[in-house]
Amino acid sequence: MESQLEEKCCADTRTRILNSAGPVFAEKGFRAATVREICQVANVNLASVNYHFGDKQRLYIETVKQAQRKRIEQVPSPEWSPDTPAGYKLRAFTIALITRMIGVEEQSWQTRLMMREILQPTQACEELVRDYFRPQFNILLEILDEILPPATTAARRHQIAFSIVGQCLYYRVADSVVGLLVGEREFGQHYGAAELGEHISQFTLAALGVTEPLPNVVVIK
Numbered sequence: 001m002e003s004q005l006e007e008k009c010c011a012d013t014r015t016r017i018l019n020s021a022g023p024v025f026a027e028k029g030f031r032a033a034t035v036r037e038i039c040q041v042a043n044v045n046l047a048s049v050n051y052h053f054g055d056k057q058r059l060y061i062e063t064v065k066q067a068q069r070k071r072i073e074q075v076p077s078p079e080w081s082p083d084t085p086a087g088y089k090l091r092a093f094t095i096a097l098i099t100r101m102i103g104v105e106e107q108s109w110q111t112r113l114m115m116r117e118i119l120q121p122t123q124a125c126e127e128l129v130r131d132y133f134r135p136q137f138n139i140l141l142e143i144l145d146e147i148l149p150p151a152t153t154a155a156r157r158h159q160i161a162f163s164i165v166g167q168c169l170y171y172r173v174a175d176s177v178v179g180l181l182v183g184e185r186e187f188g189q190h191y192g193a194a195e196l197g198e199h200i201s202q203f204t205l206a207a208l209g210v211t212e213p214l215p216n217v218v219v220i221k
Contacts, residue, residue: 013048014052017038017042017044017049017052017053017059018059018062018066020038020039020041022063022066022067024037024038024041025060025116026110026116027112030057033056035049035056035059060124061124064113064114064127065132071110075103075104077136078095086146089146090147090201091197091202094168094204095194095201096197097168098171098197099193099197101172102171102193103192103193103194137161137165140164140165141158144160144161147208148160160204164204167204168196168197168200175191178191
């Protein structure tokens, strides 16, 4: 019983440090943030960081990874049966992807921290790619493999996959600009994660020739 209480206390302290480190790193970045400040916010001593994380860099990496992990916990990867059509898979994948980006409840520091890391990558980005981004990217490539001609080169497959990711990411980084361009009413009615996910997947499938061209789209030959 005593051992279980010690383990819980240890886990609680680790979580408290991570939750306190997030806003500090998001505001100041890795270099400017100090372990002392984070410990003050978490109300723990300096030795706690060394005990749980080893050093400031590992604390930063784990803080970034926790922010991403929470998104995935809120929006798990879609599941489908072996006979599910590729178009449906792409739609489900795209909606999940953009929902993680713009459609989950999050603390503002999580967004700032993730964008800071993507725009100014550190070693944490390498682990994000390895543990979170690459597995998702591979799922997208597997879906595209069911859609694209067998002779499609790896480079072309990657470009198409990044086009899908890029469309989703645009609404994450430029949401304020989009709102100003289209107006508050349209933005509120038509730029939620579900509708945008539908649009991006339909647009992509049409561009790949899987479905008919979108309505009111002029096909240039």
